[in-house]
Amino acid sequence: MDSTEETRPPRAGVIGLGSMGLGMALSLRRAGFTVAGYDVVPAAVERFAAGGGRGAALPAEAAAGADVVVSVVVNAAQTEAVLFGPGGVAEAMPEGSVFVSSATMDPAVARRLAARLEATGRLYLDAPISGGAARAMKGELTVMASGSPAAFAKAHAALDAMAVKVHELGDEPGIGASFKMINQLLAGVHIAAAGEAIALAAKLGLDLRRVYEVITGSAGNSWMFENRVPHVLEGDYRPLSAIEIFVKDLGIIQDMARAERFPAPLAAAALQMYLASAGLGFGRDDDASVARTYALLSGATLPEPKGT
Template sequence: MSVNIENRGSRAAVIGLGSMGFGMAQSMKRAGLDVTGYDITQAVVERFVAEGGRGAQALADAVEGADIIVSVVVNAAQTEAVLFGPEGIARAMEPGAVFVSSATMDPAIARSLAERLEALGLHYLDAPISGGAAKAAKGELTIMASGTPEAFAAARPALDAMAAKVYELGDAAGIGAAFKMINQLLAGVHIAAACEAISFAAKQGLDLEKVYEVITASAGNSWMFENRIPHVLAGDYTPLSAIEIFVKDLGIVQDMARAERYPVPLVAAALQMYLAASGAGMGRDDDSSLARLYAQLSGAELPGKNKEPNKS
């Protein structure tokens, strides 16, 4: 996004400067917003300041004077703590400000957080993100958003700065979260299926590079097969997205489905494999480590499969 003159004067705060949040803060700054960054790790705040942003040492300081607060924390519990915990910002936000929540969570919790914040006269935009750190840094995320027209209007400068595509999915919080959970259901099952398939091919002694070539050109292809299997072929399980992410997200799907009396046998099977991978010491490794798990369980030989789980 190029600098937009209309953004001058918009003040934003980014809560959580991890690989996604840092890039999103950079994108907003590049688009002309006045951005303050906050993270519990002070070193990343200093890095953001070194790149010309503002930094805050406390949550309340970060949101003072901000029209838009973008929360890029890990889950619902952290989101609730940011808003309503002991240091929570709900009471410190400026009148009319909007809280843009990007964590993946159960839609019911998103609805509840929105109701509590709206009761204080503030806005909540349910805005899960998709796209990874590289797209975050380039301002090219996909955002699956829902909320009141007022929440969208207030968040617009930040949305335009962060995203190549903003889906406007409804006028209440929870809908964006529900769309994100459908995506995570599919993504999590597809990674598990890709790993079940590639290690089965290895068990049969097939040429795995050729399997990748044939499958990516066939009806068995998925976005995740195409994206993750190269990690397996390279024997490189450096975490781009970790096993624990899908332990969390398929766990949310399973809990939602149980509450709604909806059976999810594929999610349940995939979740067990992510749990087994985590239990076997690969929780912080790349989610394609499921292929190593299948190999360990079957004696299949993968490129570099005897590499130790990542201890970083």
């Protein structure tokens, strides 16, 4: 390795420049990485370029020469396409580089994708994320990661740039995905419960802002109640996290639970409310829209929605 190679800034490719991926890509830039970014939406690439990044026309272009490729797509199918589909990153990544997969997926699929990539001489880190768009922009995410020691070592600087807390959960891909699914079970149930509670309060004719004030200082509060109910109070259902996310994630949880012969009735009931919300046309709206579904079913009146 010559001295130029030794002293060059680390290189990263980011695939998926949505609400989370954009913040992660910009956090990498602030940490001194040279970053190329790709998204299927050209406007997202343009936003990243306006922030000083380099746009790419294909995932493979973003991955070429990268030390680390961070994939911030929605699901396993998209992750597989990013890796092995036309214009995918697997062949473009240098041998020994690491693919950091942040999509929420079935742990068995994470293991399969990891084995397929690692057979080519590249590394795979199973690294789902939590924290939301605002924390992504600040480089303050939580990462639930698992993979080989070599994968962790290669991804270390990038993880430090994007996250305030990196949980190293094991040396096999799939463990991180399992932890994320436990988080999603709780998150999905808690959001549905918050929607149920605030819609019932509306049906009872209570002052909803006083309900929020009282409950957030009481034992029944949850992080999701405190975070999502303001969306309902403002009638603001812009998709910070969409209903369809929990249609997907709670569906995965049901599949996992069935395979393990494990009862998951609360997750199943919450899934039905997200499915109903999607059926009513709220699928791409914020997941707080589950409260609107309760309201429509019961005749409760919530604050009028703004344009979504």
